[in-house]
Amino acid sequence: MNIPETGVPRIVVIGGGFAGISFIKQLRNEKVQIVLFDRHNYHTFQPLLYQVSTAGLEPDSIAYPLRKVFRKNKDFHFRMAEVENINTENNSIATSIGNLRYDYLVLATGTRTNFFGNESIAKNSMPMKTVPQALNIRSLMLQNIEMADITTDEVERKRLLNFVIAGAGPTGVELAGALAEFRKGILENDYPELDEDEMNVHLIEGQNRVLPPMSEAVSKKAQKYLEKLGVQLHLETLISDFDGKTVTTKDGKKFETATFIWAAGVTGALVKGIDGEALVEKANRYKVDEFNKIVSFNNIYALGDIALMETKEYPKGHPQVAQPAIQQGKNLGKNFKKMLKGEKLEPFKYFDKGTMATVGRNKAVVDIGKMHFGGAIAWFLWMFVHLWFLVGFRNRVVTFFNWTYSYINYDRAARLIIRPFKK
Known part of the structure; x- marks a missing residue:
């Protein structure tokens, strides 16, 4: 694989979701080499996938090129490939396009659909x-x-x-x-x-x-x-x-x-090569400490949906939603900067910003701490939060105008059969 050796620590990140992006952004100006692997060349804003499936939004409104996200990062490399196996003894990964050595490995592969064996x-x-x-x-x-x-x-x-x-x-x-x-x-x-x-x-x-x-x-x-x-x-x-x-x-x-x-339901999207006490098979998640380091390993970390961090508040791990992934990625990125400087690391503490769901026009529900409410105010809050966390200014603008148009006209403009589906 044509990734140059630059004499700085190489951090391999698997997964360009919320956790992976949040982590890499923290290391923009650090003297490290980052290699990101993902099956797609774009980040998907999964909370709005349902709007694509129901003709409310075009797919490019909720997807953003990964290379563009990190174009300002120094010594950053993206490879669109499937990571097939991790060799923990040799500190290397096997992918569909070849093998690569790592100094540090960060797993942020998210989840896959769980059919419960049916x-x-x-x-x-x-x-x-x-x-x-x-x-x-x-x-x-x-x-x-x-x-x-x-x-x-x-x-x-x-x-x-x-x-x-x-x-x-x-x-x-x-x-x-x-x-x-x-x-x-x-x-x-x-x-x-x-x-x-x-x-x-x-x-x-x-x-x-x-x-x-x-x-x-x-x-x-x-x-x-x-x-x-x-x-x-x-x-x-x-x-x-x-x-x-x-x-x-x-x-x-x-x-x-x-x-x-x-x-x-969903289940963790694991990568072959890590098992034993590091793998919680029932949950399909990797057991991590308070710094998101996978137990039994010194240089492998897990973030977001596949990380199971047991705490008093979350004995079965944090919820498999966007906010824990974003916050864990940010915290690990900051800890890497501290680690490179020889400073003390900060354990992860989750700040629950609440949960929300929309049901339809002027109909949404929100849980924030002890506050539980619904209706039009919750709906506008839901829209603001989702626009805020969309990756890319263009995506925010396009999505906002789509929503405004749909709100005024009771319409769904993306009613196009571009690629007929055949089972």
Whole structure:
């Protein structure tokens, strides 16, 4: 691999998500060499993936080139490749484009979709963890509506217009709300031959309420918003199978559908080569100390979703969301600067800035400390926070104007089948 040896410590970072970006930004002017590996050449703002999948935003509004993010970093190198294995004895990694030695290794690979071992669901459902997957959902959704518009088979039309979502966490709730608003704002105008009531949105959750990670107060508000939008909720319901046409639950319910979106869980995206006491297999996360160093290793660190740091407040590790990843990356970057100077390191302390989810137009819920509220104020706060954390000024501007246009016109401008989806 053509990475030059420059005589300074080489830090290899795997993953260009929130944690990886936050870490590298701290080392912009330090005398280190940074090599970043990622399967894609862009950073994805995952909290807004659901808007791409429901035609609210174009994918380039939530993606940003990784090389551009770090163009001001000295001795920075990006390689688009798959990291296949870590050789901890030789301090090297094996990738799809060759091997590379490291002095320090930082793992920030995030999560992947968890199908809980159900092969039929893994094969036939639609996950939503990447931009290509979000585009697949957008294409399938629009293709199914187009087919429903021309079919004369009432049973087939019902199946094509039945949208089933598994998992009522923030992703599932936001998807359900967006689909319900699509039905209300688009179907009547674009497809006059279809009855709005023919399109159904089902949200299935195994627990007894929506948004289980959030407070009960906002959970009730979110449920009220979803029901007002016409989303059909199925709580305390577990899915057992999906054969490509029928979703079957453990209590015998059946949903005929052509669009089944799986948003029911994630698991750590591990890299082969680190196991033993450093790996918590049940959680698929690496056990780290208060400095994000993986136990049993002196020069390997883990950040964000794959890092399990046990604390009094978080005995099972921090939540697998953006803020812990951002804060851990920032703290580790600062500690690397201290380490290079021989100074004392600062242990990581998580500052919980709250949790929020949007259900639809003027409908969002927010948990901040002891404050729990919803409605229009929560919705505007949600928009501001998401705009603030988007990477790139252009992305913020484009997203803001898209949202403003959609708000005024009740429209979703990205209703394009650019790349037809085929199973």
